[in-house]
Amino acid sequence: MKGQIPASLASVPVANSVGGKDSCVRLVQTWRNRRDLRDSYVKLANQVEDEIGLGKLDLPVELLQRNETFFCVERALMVQVETGLFKAANPALLQLAQQRLSRFWADVKPEVQARWALISSAAEVLIEAERVGKAIKQAPATIPALLKAYTDDDEPWCLLDTHHRNMESRHYSFDFGGSGDHPELEKLITKAEQRYTEVGSELAKHFMTAYQKAKPPVKGVLQQREVFEKKVKPLLGDGKVAYVWVDALRFEMARELSRLLKDDFDLSLQPAVGTIPTITEIGMAALLPKANESAKVVAVGGGKVALDIGGTVIKDRKDRVAFLRENAGVTVFEAKREDLLPEANEEGEGRHPGCGVDPHYLPGN
Incomplete structure (x- = not known):
């Protein structure tokens, strides 16, 4: 002292x-x-x-x-x-x-x-x-x-x-x-x-x-419903593309993930204005093909809403997978996070229950 x-x-x-x-x-x-x-x-x-x-x-x-x-x-x-x-x-x-x-x-x-x-x-x-x-x-x-x-x-x-x-x-x-x-x-x-x-x-x-x-749509910023058309579709002709959907992944979490991966990958991070109302059923569907053309929110009963894209009402994950397969323009392989993680051994090691990324869809040509 x-x-x-x-x-x-x-x-x-x-x-x-x-x-x-x-x-x-x-x-x-x-x-x-x-x-x-x-x-x-x-x-x-x-x-x-x-x-x-x-x-x-x-x-x-x-x-x-x-x-x-x-x-x-x-x-x-x-x-x-x-x-x-x-x-x-x-x-x-x-x-x-x-x-x-x-x-x-x-x-x-x-x-x-x-x-x-x-x-x-x-x-x-x-x-x-x-x-x-x-x-x-x-x-x-x-x-x-x-x-x-x-x-x-x-x-x-x-x-x-x-x-x-x-x-x-x-x-x-x-x-x-x-x-x-x-x-x-x-x-x-x-x-x-x-x-x-x-x-x-x-x-x-x-x-x-x-x-x-x-007075939306706001000019000069990327809209959530434009993500597939502007960010995913241009890459489909170059090879296999992993299109990873993560529900409720805030921008700051994506920013943190990018920071952790920057030494191993060439990364870019761009915000997009979400589709209102910002709930899972609307936001996840807004990432589908053609959402930029004719997406609109519709009532589906029981106090719930869904996204209508070109006359197809998309209410849940099953609908999203089907719509992606039909409209991606390439062969689609769909997977969940647990499908991509290694099998756990007898001691429970291998799969990481805290992993924050959930890959839903992997389209490729």
Whole structure:
């Protein structure tokens, strides 16, 4: 611990000389870094922590963030960071949380790493919500400009959705233990969720207002019902084409997928304006051939709607497959995600239930 020793630790014996202090620091650092010795370090550190009552002391955050000797210090620092982020979205606290992800106690205790990761995700949501919320107040009024701000700038607004998705995933998998074990963390997550909802609602409201004024179809942007005609059909004469349909795959998820695949594939990513109403039955059918020519939404009874393309009403997956086979202009091989994944062995390995991509149709010539 650098600097002046807190009064609460005045009775604890410490090295007085510079050489003695350096030797102590090198000893514990080497001890922690030795994989074959770290268990003994953890045991003795916890013992000393209990003996001097360190966990009961109120230590300043400036000292906590420079220290990783005792587990109680790590716990106290997490609470300090959670409390600080709840008060204000602070990039410095986000940086501190990210740094602690690779420190000793996060490496020794998976629950510590999971907690720092969740804290970091909540901080990212709050910071990004602050940025996007301010930007919306001066947002462009046209649909093409709004799409660019959301998808294509150096810091696209869709990053808010990415950070929120990451936070929700980590929140879902985090073990909170008994009720009330992590009150500061729970309050931080609740605030991040509220800010995400507030800013997301404002963005949606602004987009719909601009969309209504634009009198669809909006010029200068790709329409969802044009995807097959403009993006798929031109490739069919060059060889086999995989046309992968993924229901509810948000743009930011496609952006993340592209980032992961960019080293192995030549990629391009382009947003398209969805077909209203943006539900599975309409959106998936809008990706079919000829949807650009005569698609219209029709009622099919029971309070449901479907897409009519050239007189053919497409209500469900079975209808979509049949229409694609008849109108793709090439031989179509249809497959589901599970058809393409390797068979699981006796241990359950092979198929990945969390894979987010579901290839429905693979047309080829």
